[in-house]
Amino acid sequence: MPDTPEHTPELTSELTPDAKKKRSQRNLAIALGLFAFVAVVFIVSILKISGNVAGAG
Amino acid sequence: MVNRDNTGTSVVDDKSSFAGPRDYFALLKPRVMSLVIFTALVGMIAAVANGASVHPGLAAASLLAIAVGAGASGALNMWWDADIDAVMSRTIARPIPQGLVPRSEAAGFGALLSALSIALLALASNYVAAGLLAFTIFFYVVIYSMWLKRSTPQNIVIGGAAGALPPVVAWAAASGTAPLDAWILFLIIFLWTPPHFWALALYREGDYARAGVPMMPNVAGELSTKKQIFGYSIILVVAGIAPYATGLGGTAYLAISSAFGAGFLLLAWRVFKSQPKSKEAPKQLFAFSILYLFALFAALLAEDLYALYA
Numbered sequence: 001m002p003d004t005p006e007h008t009p010e011l012t013s014e015l016t017p018d019a020k021k022k023r024s025q026r027n028l029a030i031a032l033g034l035f036a037f038v039a040v041v042f043i044v045s046i047l048k049i050s051g052n053v054a055g056a057g
Numbered sequence: 058m059v060n061r062d063n064t065g066t067s068v069v070d071d072k073s074s075f076a077g078p079r080d081y082f083a084l085l086k087p088r089v090m091s092l093v094i095f096t097a098l099v100g101m102i103a104a105v106a107n108g109a110s111v112h113p114g115l116a117a118a119s120l121l122a123i124a125v126g127a128g129a130s131g132a133l134n135m136w137w138d139a140d141i142d143a144v145m146s147r148t149i150a151r152p153i154p155q156g157l158v159p160r161s162e163a164a165g166f167g168a169l170l171s172a173l174s175i176a177l178l179a180l181a182s183n184y185v186a187a188g189l190l191a192f193t194i195f196f197y198v199v200i201y202s203m204w205l206k207r208s209t210p211q212n213i214v215i216g217g218a219a220g221a222l223p224p225v226v227a228w229a230a231a232s233g234t235a236p237l238d239a240w241i242l243f244l245i246i247f248l249w250t251p252p253h254f255w256a257l258a259l260y261r262e263g264d265y266a267r268a269g270v271p272m273m274p275n276v277a278g279e280l281s282t283k284k285q286i287f288g289y290s291i292i293l294v295v296a297g298i299a300p301y302a303t304g305l306g307g308t309a310y311l312a313i314s315s316a317f318g319a320g321f322l323l324l325a326w327r328v329f330k331s332q333p334k335s336k337e338a339p340k341q342l343f344a345f346s347i348l349y350l351f352a353l354f355a356a357l358l359a360e361d362l363y364a365l366y367a
Contacts, residue, residue, distance in 0.1 A: 019074035029078035037173060044118045044181045051112060 072156040080152040084135055084163055085128030085170075092350075093127040093223045094120060099354040099361075100224025100242055101231045103305060106361035109232035111182075118181035119230040123223055126174035126190045130197040130219070132167030136160050137202045141268040147261060167198075182230035189229055193222040207269070210276040217250030218243075238305040241296070245353065248293040252286045252325060253346040259283075259328070259339035283329045286342070290325035294318035297353055306357055313356040317349045 015023060097120055105111060111119075135142065135153055139160050142148035152158040158166075171194050179187035201216030209215075221243045228239035258265055258272040259282060265272040273282040297314045300306035306314070324342040331338035 015074055022075050022077050025077050026081075029081070037177075040118055040121065040177065041180065043114060044177070047112055047114050048180070051115075 073159050073162075076152065076157040080157045081166060083152050084132040084158060084166060085125075086131030086134075087128075089131055089220075090124050090128050093220075094124045095351070096242070096246065096354055097123045097223040097227035099358045100227035100239060102358055102361045102365075103224075103238065103242070104228040104231035106364050107232075107236075107238065107305075109228075111231045115181050116231065119178055119186065120227065122174045122178035122181060123190060123226055123230070125170055126178070126194055127223065129167045129170035129174055130194045132163050132170065133194075133198040134202045136163040136167060137198065138206070139163075141206075141270060144268045145261075145264045147264055178226075178230065183233045185233055185235070186226050186230035189222060189226045189235070193219050193226060196222075208271070210271045210273045212271070213254040214251050217247050217254075220250060221246035238300070238303055241299050241303060241305060242354075242357075244296050244299070245293070246350065248289060248296050249346065249350050251289045252293065252321075253343065253350075255282050255286050256328065256339040256343040256346065260336035260343070279333055283331070287322075287325045287329045290321055294322055297349075300357065307360050310353075310356045310360055314353055317352045320345060321349050 101111070101116055101120065105116075135151055138148075139153040142151050143154040148154065153160055153163055171191075175187050175191045175194075178190050197216070197219035201212065201219055205212040205216050224242040224246070225235050225239045228242075229235045255273050258274050259279065262272070262274045262279075266275040273285065277285075294314075297318050298311065301308075301311040301314070321342075324338070324345050328338045328342050
């Protein structure tokens with residue numbers, strides 16, 4: 001069947017299974033990295049605030 | 058790259074689609090990071106042993122920030138030097154030359170981590186330390202990578218300041234100041250850098266020449282480089298004893314510094330007397346130089362920990 005405009009298959013980009021796996025790993029790493037950063041900032045903030053409170057007391 | 062399979066669906070087989078977290082971690086130059094963490098730890102413990110007071114959790118967060126900052130500058134260096142890395146056998150396996158990580162992503166990754174590490178250090182310690190970390194990243198990326206590396210054989214001499222700053226940053230993180238003793242640690246790493254990298258350059262001369270990087274052996278020649286290695290080694294060994302003179306190091310440190318200093322001088326002398334194009338002596342000096350720096354800083358760390366907890 002000729003590739004007339006009506007019959008041209010829809011162009012979609014599809015990753016290979018290995019590339020999909022790597023993408024999932026990258027996404028997970030970003031999520032973990034963000035979570036770790038938020039956790040570290042939270043802990044550091046608590047430590048600084050508690051240190052300042054203790055210093056003021 | 059996008060190919061179409063027999064159903065008409067395009068299949069992405071760009072190598073960067075196969076990059077995993079490890080490839081991004083490799084951008085941070087983990088081996089350099091480990092040395093930075095170690096020297097920063099020594100600077101921080103030395104500050105505490107000299108009277109600084111810091112919460113262990115904040116100290117750990119500060120060290121993390123310094124390590125990430127070092128890694129970020131490594132990623133930015135790989136972004137800028139991708140063309141050089143692609144022609145040198147020592148660096149061709151890095152993620153950008155391999156096509157695993159696009160240059161633009163390495164730049165964004167490095168810039169983001171730089172900002173986060175400086176912000177975290179400011180939060181966990183103080184603005185002096187954060188400012189010093191920002192300066193370290195700027196010096197490594199802009200002064201060394203962008204300017205000096207391709208323009209002068211003194212590149213690693215001046216650029217070595219960036220690698221020497223982490224113990225000063227850590228000392229400042231713990232105490233808010235950077236006293237003479239912190240700068241002695243800086244001086245030791247600063248003077249250690251030329252013989253360390255020129256020994257490497259002597260047995261990788263072809264690599265640097267092919268990449269067009271003006272390292273000392275392919276600009277001033279092998280003999281001149283060997284003379285300069287020996288000269289810097291003498292000054293380094295003297296600087297290595299300086300912590301004993303100021304009281305930063307004790308008797309055990311003096312013994313270790315002297316013994317390893319003698320070994321360093323012996324190997325530097327062997328490099329000086331080695332046959333032209335001989336690779337064995339430079340290789341030995343390069344390997345020993347890593348051990349030398351580790352031994353000196355480990356001795357300081359052990360003495361400080363003993364003084365703090367024994």
